[in-house]
Amino acid sequence: MTVNEDTPPLFGTGSQFREFLDDPRWALAMIRATVLEAAHPQVGAALIENSTFVAHPWRRLRNTLRSLRRMFGDDDEARHREAARLNRLHARLSGTDPQGRPYDAMDPAVRAWVVATLFESTVTMCRLGGQPLEQEVMERLYTEFRGYLALMQSDGGQLPATVPEFWVYYDRVVAEELENTEAMRIILYRLFDHLPAPPVLGGLPTLWAAGRALTGPVVGAITVASLPEPFRRRAGLPEMPGAQTVMQGAYLAVGLARFLPDGWIRADAVADLLDLTPDSDDPRARTLAALHRRMQRAGALIRLLTPLPTVPEPTSPQTTPRGAEEFFREVLDQTGDGYLDWPDLAAMARELATRLDLDEPEETRLYQAHAEWWRELQQALDTDGDGRVSAQEYADAVPTLAGPALIRVAEVLFDVADKDGDQRIDAGEYRALFRTGFHRDTHRTDGAYTRSAFVKDFLSFMSGRLRSTPYDPVIAQA
Known part of the structure; x- marks a missing residue:
């Protein structure tokens, strides 16, 4: 042509x-x-x-x-x-x-x-x-x-x-x-x-x-x-x-649907809507929360009328503890193959780098930190020497998860999220990572997220296995 x-x-x-x-x-x-x-x-x-x-x-x-x-x-x-x-x-x-x-x-x-x-x-x-x-x-x-x-x-x-x-x-x-x-x-x-x-x-x-x-x-x-x-x-x-x-x-x-008014079916707008959660700071979240309450009542009716197995509706997701197997499945096993190995941690690094829109060399630093973490995990948890970690191996030795390499991951993540290098993550930098605003459970000093608070919260999420409003959307959600 x-x-x-x-x-x-x-x-x-x-x-x-x-x-x-x-x-x-x-x-x-x-x-x-x-x-x-x-x-x-x-x-x-x-x-x-x-x-x-x-x-x-x-x-x-x-x-x-x-x-x-x-x-x-x-x-x-x-x-x-x-x-x-x-x-x-x-x-x-x-x-x-x-x-x-x-x-x-x-x-x-x-x-x-x-x-x-x-x-x-x-x-x-x-x-x-x-x-x-x-x-x-x-x-x-x-x-x-x-x-x-x-x-x-x-x-x-x-x-x-x-x-x-x-x-x-x-x-x-x-x-x-x-x-x-x-x-x-x-x-x-x-x-x-x-x-x-x-x-x-x-x-x-x-x-x-x-x-x-x-x-x-x-x-x-x-x-x-x-x-x-x-x-x-x-x-x-x-x-x-x-x-x-x-x-x-x-x-x-x-x-x-293409005959609907312009802007109704923008692909990126639909993707952002699918990513919306009721506890988000997005202005649409309040409407979504009200809709969820109505749909939960509809779900109760469906359970009465259909033979679908009963699925418990979660309550207080910010404070509900995770079991070791659930944490392994939702957070660590990124590829969904039932094991933890390097591609899982590489997928974590890839998602974080994508959210923060990193260039070289920050992206490489993040990958290298995750690679060091994988070597630490493999040495500590791979008891049968097959080159990967099973859910059982993880559950048996879960306290060893929070080692020096994981701390390094948290520090590197803080560095690459802190775009202006002032050793604090402000509201804009926080939103770039978590795609939401500050939450009440976030440690703040003068409206910013300090390095120590960030590392503490990250380690708490990765090793304490508590659901976290900020980190769940980044790493755990589908």
């Missing part, structure tokens, strides 16, 4: 992709793209070993949307900073899968496939929604995605130069490289069935369980039905009778 002075910019206002980012159908397209990514053996292995998508899917969704908005936003400096951040993140993801095959998130062919799934799923979204893209629009969108890839690696050469060549490439990868990976199966058959409630619905387990039981299987069936038929056949993916009709109906129905 020839670019001239009348051609809209590749990024920012006027780009083709910006029109799709807030399209509600793109939620379905993102799930589909993620499944196709996970079906690639290298991506699937990286997800299983390093990703928090099982234990913390809403956090992963929020960070993905924020990254895409930065990459396709109007701020060119923010775009290049985000590209550099993504490169640093992916450079830390490498290893070997259970079959002994190496994986590397910086492999140019792998990164090209990830971008290819986003483009192809966007095109498929429009086709299934009854509005197939015109050829010129499709070419423009493809140019933007190649530009997106070129921001992270010197050129977009791993993706073909033209749309016709792309479809040949895409069909080849689907036919020759994709597999029925464990990561793909988890997304399709475990994630939706066990999807944790987003923070906005925390404290409403009955209503969430009821809604998930109805919608989870449907979303899974829709996703399977939308995958390329040759891959479905080769991977042996079952297709429910009538799934194609349900899938097309879902894309058409969800697509109607």
Whole structure:
């Protein structure tokens, strides 16, 4: 496609992709793209070993949307900073899968496939929604995605130069490289069935369980039905009778939301709403708290009318103690595989660095502090020498958790959160980390958070196993 002075910019206002980012159908397209990514053996292995998508899917969704908005936003400096951040993140993801095959998130062919799934799923979204893209629009969108890839690696050469060549490439990868990976199966058959409630619905387990039981299987069936038929056949993916009709109906129905007034369905606004909690300082929190009270009463009615197992509604989450196993599952086991190892602590460091929008060298300092903590934990808790810590090993030796390396993590976290270097975390710096304002239980001096108070609270959360209003949203919530 020839670019001239009348051609809209590749990024920012006027780009083709910006029109799709807030399209509600793109939620379905993102799930589909993620499944196709996970079906690639290298991506699937990286997800299983390093990703928090099982234990913390809403956090992963929020960070993905924020990254895409930065990459396709109007701020060119923010775009290049985000590209550099993504490169640093992916450079830390490498290893070997259970079959002994190496994986590397910086492999140019792998990164090209990830971008290819986003483009192809966007095109498929429009086709299934009854509005197939015109050829010129499709070419423009493809140019933007190649530009997106070129921001992270010197050129977009791993993706073909033209749309016709792309479809040949895409069909080849689907036919020759994709597999029925464990990561793909988890997304399709475990994630939706066990999807944790987003923070906005925390404290409403009955209503969430009821809604998930109805919608989870449907979303899974829709996703399977939308995958390329040759891959479905080769991977042996079952297709429910009538799934194609349900899938097309879902894309058409969800697509109607795009006719709502501008701003109602901004993807980042929806992600922020899902991240909202009743005790937040957000002005919407009071309304949310009142809504929660009404929904809890509805949940009590559901328990009377349905055979769903009784789930206790939590009370006073700020002061409720956690058991060792619960703390292990909610806080330490970030990847959700039942063990504590380096990818779990790396995921913690990654989330903290993302929240604080760290550059080098602060990001590296935070990772190094977590790496030292992992070595300390491994030496103290890995009694069977298998290179990881089980929940039982953790529970048996939990007092050793708060060692010098954990104190170092707290000190480094304080340093990188203290942007102006005045040895205090003020209200703005506090909000950047916790995404909420000061709370009554926070130690303050002259309206600031001192180093000693910060380290004390962090260690109390990580070793005392008490729920903490500030730290739960950062590390524990899904």
